[in-house]
Amino acid sequence: MISPLADPRAEAVLSRLHAEDARQLRSIVLRYLPRALLSRFGGGSGADVSSAADRAFLRDKLVALDADKGRLAYTYCRALDARQVVEVGTSFGVSTIYLAAALRDNAAAGGGERRLIGTEIEPVKVRAARANLAEAGLADFAEIREGDALLTLKALAGPVDFLLIDTWIPLALPALELLKPRLRPGAIVMCDNVRQFAREYRAYTDYVRDPRNGFRSMLWPKQGGVELSVRSEAPA
Numbered sequence: 222m223i224s225p226l227a228d229p230r231a232e233a234v235l236s237r238l239h240a241e242d243a244r245q246l247r248s249i250v251l252r253y254l255p256r257a258l259l260s261r262f263g264g265g266s267g268a269d270v271s272s273a274a275d276r277a278f279l280r281d282k283l284v285a286l287d288a289d290k291g292r293l294a295y296t297y298c299r300a301l302d303a304r305q306v307v308e309v310g311t312s313f314g315v316s317t318i319y320l321a322a323a324l325r326d327n328a329a330a331g332g333g334e335r336r337l338i339g340t341e342i343e344p345v346k347v348r349a350a351r352a353n354l355a356e357a358g359l360a361d362f363a364e365i366r367e368g369d370a371l372l373t374l375k376a377l378a379g380p381v382d383f384l385l386i387d388t389w390i391p392l393a394l395p396a397l398e399l400l401k402p403r404l405r406p407g408a409i410v411m412c413d414n415v416r417q418f419a420r421e422y423r424a425y426t427d428y429v430r431d432p433r434n435g436f437r438s439m440l441w442p443k444q445g446g447v448e449l450s451v452r453s454e455a456p457a
Contacts, residue, residue, distance in 0.1 A: 294319050302382075303324060307381050307384045382405060382408050384404065406452055406453065412447065
């Protein structure tokens with residue numbers, strides 16, 4: 222598939238990272254598929270990865286945004302002429318590269334300051350994300366903050382044009398509620414895997430799909446599902 226980035230340097234890094242993510246998938250499936258099946262047929266949550274053992278297992282796992290979703294995020298940021306983008310759940314920086322590339326290209330086309338604020342709680346992943354951004358030639362357009370997103374983004378100044386949420390599921394709605402006052406009218410919020418983990422994301426999707434909360438929302442159903450929500454000017 223033709224990439225909208227048209228950037229061989231960034232695409233080489235993305236190709237390496239997507240290939241590594243694919244190699245890691247088997248071990249992730251083997252660990253979590255039995256849990257997911259028990260959740261579906263016996264109750265409980267198949268997506269809770271909050272234990273110390275799970276955190277250790279996932280420390281070197283990319284669990285990255287799919288390439289098609291990354292291209293979608295890039296395209297939205299270009300169409301919005303985004304100036305400030307926020308990413309909740311940076312991991313190894315795969316999605317960050319797509320977003321930073323969009324901001325770089327926006328700056329080249331229209332000037333002005335552009336910045337991406339990413340946040341990641343795992344120090345190993347923060348270091349890897351920064352290295353991957355530097356390798357892609359995009360470090361100047363991204364700041365990765367280390368720690369709990371509800372703390373690292375608490376003092377963030379708006380407006381925010383695009384928000385990507387790809388993180389621990391219980392954090393999704395609190396992060397959105399924290400950042401909602403900074404979202405400009407017309408801003409897009411993209412939340413990953415809401416179809417694959419529909420039950421776990423129910424509170425989030427119920428919130429954004431209710432126009433009274435100030436969003437217009439739809440499900441993009443491919444590859445686990447992405448919820449795309451547009452910030453309306455005022456609640457209905």
